[in-house]
Amino acid sequence: VTRIICRQLAPILGDLDANIQLTLDAIRDAVECGAQVVVLPELALSGYMFTSTAEARAVAITAQHPVFAQWADAVRESGAVVVGGFAELGDDALIYNSAAVVCSTGTLAVYRKVHLWDKEKLVFTPGSLAPPVVDTSVGRLGVLICFDLEFPEMPRTLALGGAELIVTPTNWPLETVPAGERVPEVTVAMAAAYSNHVAIAACDRVGAERGQDWNGASCIIDEHGWVVATADQHGVATADLDLSLSHDKRLSPLVDLFGDRRPELYGAVTAPRPDRPSPAISKEK
């Protein structure tokens, strides 16, 4: 089994040094607790509530920034993998909402969020590449960021691409939900896990920023779609999952969630029975 730990941090807006320390402390603590996959929030190194690109640029870093080597150092003994969010200064001088996948030997992948939520569009440039499936020593990790997960094509794409665990740094804004209900983002994640028979780990954040609060609804979901861990009072969600169980999409000898797909029929609705006349209404009873 693979131990997955989500660390629901409270980054400080615009304070890179403080956030670097926060992430390093969290990674080291998770590793001490046996984590093989450590998930940090979206924009963990920068904070979220930027009001302009200039403000985000001031705390944005390249994918070559030394913090990622520090993350790698922090998991060197354990061989764990870290996935966490940062404001990325691209080679093209544009600012992206990105997530890095870092193992003991360095950065394995950087993914730039494709579906920007609301006012993020005023700050960041959307990514132009599909999300990655990253082969790591602890499993094949698909990466999405927050709103990406709400487009069902995204977890579907990663699961079809062989992901065993979909890791999703998030910043889920606090919303009122009816009594007894989960936040909709978690419902969507459960459905994605169930429909794709794949595990999902989503790491939310806490700590109000400029009046914005967060759900703190981090969750680890097994390949059946059940939430097996949420954040404890320290903001830590821990679960041990056998990621190999995400491989086989056959639920029975006759059910294969992927083999049963009918992609040739997706994307266009059919007019009502165009191939045959509408039946006459019989008056017989």
Add this chain to the structure above:
Amino acid sequence: VTRIICRQLAPILGDLDANIQLTLDAIRDAVECGAQVVVLPELALSGYMFTSTAEARAVAITAQHPVFAQWADAVRESGAVVVGGFAELGDDALIYNSAAVVCSTGTLAVYRKVHLWDKEKLVFTPGSLAPPVVDTSVGRLGVLICFDLEFPEMPRTLALGGAELIVTPTNWPLETVPAGERVPEVTVAMAAAYSNHVAIAACDRVGAERGQDWNGASCIIDEHGWVVATADQHGVATADLDLSLSHDKRLSPLVDLFGDRRPELYGAVTAPRPDRPSPAISKEK
């Protein structure tokens, strides 16, 4: 607003005449309660637990069978629309798991289930056409049958095709779920409603057949993804929904659930940043 009523019946396996009467009673009762959309279960006219095609064929009917004119008669005064399941004998002599959309002027559409669940594959032929979006006097109805809904491409396709309400006759087999959890089929339906900002009405069934029991988890879900009605002790779920609210996919001036899609990126994962070398691990701290 549109009043939607799901009638969670208990069809009798193989007894067409009894099931016709059952559906007619249910439709008339729903109409008396003000229904404008009446949803009946999957295979409401035939029952479900067939062990062979021959057995299903014995109770299968064509789309021209007089029962559909009887359904039409039952909604003539009210102008309601009925969606219900039946075992269809096709022009090609094959047997399909189908649903008819019937209004006061006759049958508007017949949809043949595309994703057959488990042993249904030993009984039925899968449909070869995408599901329809049917313009009716009470709204644009998309139609799916049971397992179809668990393929996220299906509700997505219908919502993109303009469906205001996705109507889903189902037979959800009874499964044990963890305490306090909804059955996964409802979670999947909630996520589909939320991600597509579209209302969904799923009508399950009751009544054990050959040892198979059912969830009885009929639900009507609004365009925000919240369950607004489940079956009462009589197996009736009733909700009034403004289906026009399913039109506008803009959740804010900057969020458009459909406009924000990136279809060019769906269906193929990206290798980790193929466009740039993996950053060297810096040893600086």
